[in-house]
Amino acid sequence: MNPLLRTALWTTPREFRREYGESIRRDVASRRLNLFASSFDVLCQGLAMRVEAVVRDLAWGGRQCVRAPLFTAVVIATFAVTIGANAAVFSVLRGVVLAPLPYPDSQRLVALEMVYRSNGSSDSSWSLPDIRDVDNENRSFSGVAAETPDSGTLTGHGVPRLLHGAFVTVSFFDVFGVHPQLGRYFVPADARAGAGNPIIVSDALWHSALGGRPNLLGTILKIGGIRFTVVGVAPRSLLNPVRPSGDSVPRPDYWLAVQPNGNQNDYSRGDRIMRAFARLRPRRDASRC
Amino acid sequence: MARNRQDPSSPLPIGASAFYILLALAGGERHGASIAAEVEETTAGAMRMLPGALYRYLKQMALDGWIVEHEAEDSDGRRKYYRLTPWGRRVAQAEAQRLNTVVRLARSRRLLPANA
Numbered sequence: 314m315n316p317l318l319r320t321a322l323w324t325t326p327r328e329f330r331r332e333y334g335e336s337i338r339r340d341v342a343s344r345r346l347n348l349f350a351s352s353f354d355v356l357c358q359g360l361a362m363r364v365e366a367v368v369r370d371l372a373w374g375g376r377q378c379v380r381a382p383l384f385t386a387v388v389i390a391t392f393a394v395t396i397g398a399n400a401a402v403f404s405v406l407r408g409v410v411l412a413p414l415p416y417p418d419s420q421r422l423v424a425l426e427m428v429y430r431s432n433g434s435s436d437s438s439w440s441l442p443d444i445r446d447v448d449n450e451n452r453s454f455s456g457v458a459a460e461t462p463d464s465g466t467l468t469g470h471g472v473p474r475l476l477h478g479a480f481v482t483v484s485f486f487d488v489f490g491v492h493p494q495l496g497r498y499f500v501p502a503d504a505r506a507g508a509g510n511p512i513i514v515s516d517a518l519w520h521s522a523l524g525g526r527p528n529l530l531g532t533i534l535k536i537g538g539i540r541f542t543v544v545g546v547a548p549r550s551l552l553n554p555v556r557p558s559g560d561s562v563p564r565p566d567y568w569l570a571v572q573p574n575g576n577q578n579d580y581s582r583g584d585r586i587m588r589a590f591a592r593l594r595p596r597r598d599a600s601r602c
Numbered sequence: 603m604a605r606n607r608q609d610p611s612s613p614l615p616i617g618a619s620a621f622y623i624l625l626a627l628a629g630g631e632r633h634g635a636s637i638a639a640e641v642e643e644t645t646a647g648a649m650r651m652l653p654g655a656l657y658r659y660l661k662q663m664a665l666d667g668w669i670v671e672h673e674a675e676d677s678d679g680r681r682k683y684y685r686l687t688p689w690g691r692r693v694a695q696a697e698a699q700r701l702n703t704v705v706r707l708a709r710s711r712r713l714l715p716a717n718a
Binding site: 321325329332333336337339340341343344346350351354355356357358359361362 | 633634635638639652653654655656657658660661678681682
């Protein structure tokens with residue numbers, strides 16, 4: 314059989330093809346019909362028969378549904394529940410896995426883990442000297458940052474309240490690529506002794522305990538008996554990185570600066586209390602750092 | 603779909619192609635190519651039935667019980683022949699009657715000459 318006609322016949326239902334395929338081939342030959350026109354005709358008829366079959370099945374299904382309303386209700390309820398469950402699972406999946414973090418070029422942000430060559434075990438707790446070494450000696454990251462949780466009681470602004478905060482390296486906000494909505498972020502000078510204990514507060518704290526007033530910068534906050542000077546307000550979008558254990562820490566109300574290159578006496582290599590992050594340089598692959 | 607077998611006018615109107623096929627078979631049984639040739643001849647070439655459409659019609663007509671098909675040997679080997687059933691003949695008659703009524707109406711409205 315001519316390949317063109319054979320291909321066109323494949324669009325017809327199998328039963329039709331078996332029953333009439335040979336007759337069609339023979340007629341095209343004996344009537345000396347135009348092969349292209351005949352093949353096109355067979356193709357159109359085949360598609361029409363397919364559509365007809367679908368419409369017939371749908372009509373039959375519709376009639377069955379009308380005849381058995383209880384069954385129909387169960388089917389619709391099943392669909393509703395399964396679609397709902399799918400949507401719920403997908404929304405979690407999107408939030409946790411698929412949606413990018415709300416930071417610029419978030420695909421280049423990585424959490425750092427230490428792998429021990431001796432036994433292959435890994436650890437995501439870092440000490441400040443270790444982070445300093447990584448920052449100085451790597452060639453893959455444009456910035457390395459670390460944070461560790463802190464807390465303290467705010468006094469002098471209405472009812473005393475417990476705040477959750479974090480100590481961060483001065484590079485922290487740069488690595489995440491976020492910009493302050495008010496004031497500034499940390500600069501290396503902020504981490505030196507006598508810098509006046511600068512503090513950056515969250516949008517939530519600004520609008521709750523601190524009353525949302527615009528002249529916030531320079532305000533003194535007393536947390537745990539220590540006086541801090543407000544130098545900036547973080548944007549609402551700044552999330553809190555998840556701790557290594559998987560427990561999420563409450564969203565920080567404030568950030569304080571630590572400096573890898575200074576205060577070294579305060580942090581020994583054994584104080585592995587920090588969680589480290591880095592931003593990959595352009596054209597660097599996380600698997601090859 | 604089950605149709606009313608008591609009333610041959612229930613499937614009407616049946617469409618020009620189907621009616622010409624029934625007309626071709628009214629004179630006796632024919633195979634597919636012969637039906638197509640007859641239709642082409644009776645319509646002076648105005649209606650040309652390509653095999654895809656022809657066999658789709660024939661299959662549907664067989665399903666509806668208007669025609670029956672059987673295989674027979676001829677000079678070209680075995681091929682399928684089609685024959686009108688009594689029910690198919692009644693449907694064709696009903697369609698002819700319907701068209702006759704239409705023609706008479708056209709005459710009464712002077713769309714056709716009175717004694718054509």
